[in-house]
Structures are given as C-alpha cells and as structure tokens.
Amino acid sequence: MKNIIIAIDIGGTTVKIGVISHFGQIIKKWEVNSDKSNNSIHIIDNVWDSILKQLSKMNMEQDNVIGIGIGAPGFVDNKAGLVYEAVNLGWEMFDLKEKFREKTDLPIFVENDANLAALGENWLGAGESAENLIAVTLGTGVGSGVIANGKILNGCNGTAGEIGHVIVDQQGYLCNCGRVGCLDTIASASGIVRVAEEYIQRNPNSQLARMKQQKHDLEAKDVFDIAKKGEEVSYKIIKRALDILGQALAYSASVINPSRILIGGGLSKAGDFLLDMLKENFTKYALPRIGNQCEVLLAKLGNDAGIIGAAYIVLNKTDTHILI
Numbered sequence: 001m002k003n004i005i006i007a008i009d010i011g012g013t014t015v016k017i018g019v020i021s022h023f024g025q026i027i028k029k030w031e032v033n034s035d036k037s038n039n040s041i042h043i044i045d046n047v048w049d050s051i052l053k054q055l056s057k058m059n060m061e062q063d064n065v066i067g068i069g070i071g072a073p074g075f076v077d078n079k080a081g082l083v084y085e086a087v088n089l090g091w092e093m094f095d096l097k098e099k100f101r102e103k104t105d106l107p108i109f110v111e112n113d114a115n116l117a118a119l120g121e122n123w124l125g126a127g128e129s130a131e132n133l134i135a136v137t138l139g140t141g142v143g144s145g146v147i148a149n150g151k152i153l154n155g156c157n158g159t160a161g162e163i164g165h166v167i168v169d170q171q172g173y174l175c176n177c178g179r180v181g182c183l184d185t186i187a188s189a190s191g192i193v194r195v196a197e198e199y200i201q202r203n204p205n206s207q208l209a210r211m212k213q214q215k216h217d218l219e220a221k222d223v224f225d226i227a228k229k230g231e232e233v234s235y236k237i238i239k240r241a242l243d244i245l246g247q248a249l250a251y252s253a254s255v256i257n258p259s260r261i262l263i264g265g266g267l268s269k270a271g272d273f274l275l276d277m278l279k280e281n282f283t284k285y286a287l288p289r290i291g292n293q294c295e296v297l298l299a300k301l302g303n304d305a306g307i308i309g310a311a312y313i314v315l316n317k318t319d320t321h322i323l324i
C-alpha cells in the first residue's frame with residue numbers, strides 16, 4: 001500500500017528528511033549533514049543511502065512511497081527540477097530531479113525551499129489554508145513564498161516571490177545574488193550581524209560593542225536580545241531592518257492582497273518584539289484596504305515547515321486525496 005511520502009529539505013548546513021503520512025503526520029524525521037565538498041555532489045548519495053536505511057528499519061519499501069518531495073535553496077525551476085544556482089551549496093545548473101531519478105522510479109517533485117515552507121505553513125501551520133498568503137523565512141537569508149489564488153506562485157522560470165532580493169538600499173552591501181542592497185543583506189540573520197559590525201565601529205563604547213568584545217562571534221540573536229532590553233545601538237539596527245522589511249512586505253502585499261503574512265525562520269524566535277514592530281511598519285506602508293485585512297503572524301511549524309510542504313506537493317501533484 002502506498003501511504004507514505006519521503007520529504008527532503010536541503011539546506012546549507014543540514015538536510016532534513018521526513019517520512020510523512022498523507023495526513024501530514026511526521027512518522028519519522030532525521031537530519032544528515034550537508035557535505036559541501038566537491039560542490040556538494042555527495043549530498044544526493046548521502047541522503048538516498050540514509051533514506052533506504054531508514055525505510056528498511058521501519059520495515060517499509062519503496063513500494064509504500066507515494067512520491068518524493070524535495071526542497072532546495074536558491075533559484076529553482078520546479079518544472080524541470082533544476083537548481084539554477086544555490087550559492088551556499090556551490091550548485092549551478094544542478095539537475096536535482098535527474099540525480100534522484102538515477103536512484104529511483106518514484107515520482108519526484110522539486111521546489112524552492114521557501115515555497116515549500118509557505119505551502120507547509122498553509123496546510124498545517126499558521127496559514128490555515130489561506131487563499132492569498134506571503135510566508136517569509138528570516139534565517140541566514142530572507143526566503144519567501146507567495147500563495148496567490150490558492151496556488152504557490154512560481155512565475156515563468158521559478159523565480160516568483162523572491163522578496164529577499166528586492167533592492168532596498170542602492171548604497172548597501174553586496175548580496176550573494178551579485179547585486180547590491182537586497183533586502184536579504186539587511187533583514188536576514190547574516191545581514192543583521194553585518195550591519196551590527198558596522199554600527200559597532202561607529203559606536204565603540206556602546207553596550208553592543210562590549211558584547212562583541214566578549215563574544216567575538218556576534219549572532220543576530222544577541223542583537224535582538226539586547227535590543228529587547230533597550231540597548232540603543234542594537235535597537236536602532238533592529239528598528240531599521242524591520243522598517244525596511246515592513247516596507248518590502250507592503251509592496252509585495254499590494255500585488256497579491258494577502259489575508260496573512262507569516263514570519264518564520266530563526267529570527268522569528270524574537271517573538272512579539274519582532275512581530276509588533278513589523279506589524280506597525282507594515283501597516284504604516286500598506287494601502288489601508290490591504291493592511292486592514294492582513295494579519296501578520298508568527299509561523300507555527302518551525303523547522304518542519306519545509307518537509308511538511310514537501311509532502312504537500314507530492315500529494316497535490318500526484319492527485320492523492322489531501323486530508324486535513
């Protein structure tokens with residue numbers, strides 16, 4: 001009987017893998033390290049070997065699998081199953097679907113990781129099956145997925161909804177997409193740390209500068225933590241990042257008129273501190289008719305959003321009845 005889905009969420013540090021029921025229940029989940037040697041070519045073998053081992057441990061076979069859903073970072077053409085470019089992994093024109101096709105005859109579906117997180121959250125998380133939704137993942141980078149009229153937006157070559165690469169500061173920092181001043185360079189975890197380093201040089205006597213001296217490796221979480229306590233310099237950094245993010249989300253919302261905007265990823269752990277400031281900024285910049293109808297909420301599924309979304313696309317694209 002075919003009743004399970006293999007869900008794979010490939011990231012720059014780890015690959016999250018799940019065996020998921022067609023109810024979206026995670027039966028088993030685990031991670032393998034992303035081996036980035038030789039342009040990350042070993043990831044495919046490592047992931048596939050660990051899946052076969054796990055299925056065997058569970059007394060299951062490939063015959064039980066409805067399909068495989070795979071999320072990958074970077075620019076992904078979901079129709080071709082091709083990763084145009086994933087800078088963190090060193091992949092360029094990487095034929096991800098074909099690489100798995102060499103391993104198995106099971107149906108394989110590939111999608112951008114942030115799009116999967118949006119689909120996962122909309123199926124079983126904070127989206128609650130919204131017809132129009134923007135899901136933003138504030139992690140190492142700014143990922144985003146857009147659902148419009150009930151469907152994930154892919155665009156003509158899979159690059160729709162890349163809100164992280166909207167240019168918001170022409171005098172800003174170089175982004176890993178090769179351009180200058182993308183939202184990603186300001187509102188991501190690495191962006192916040194980079195801005196903090198700059199502010200520290202200008203404010204060497206600040207509490208933030210002292211924190212950096214003690215910790216050496218300053219993290220975005222540290223900047224949020226002392227901003228919450230009212231430290232002036234870090235508060236300024238967070239305020240600016242969330243102002244710019246609110247503005248970019250308001251622009252995006254004017255295109256799809258979403259009922260919900262979900263904020264996930266590591267930075268969302270800052271909770272209401274982040275959310276309240278972001279809501280205020282979003283409302284400030286959004287057309288009132290759009291802002292009034294749109295709830296800005298924290299995502300609910302955490303790190304599982306990607307694999308839940310991967311299961312969703314398998315069910316959706318194989319026309320398996322989706323149960324909620």
Ligand SMILES: [Zn+2]
Nearest residue numbers: 165175177182
């Ligand atoms: Zn960019």
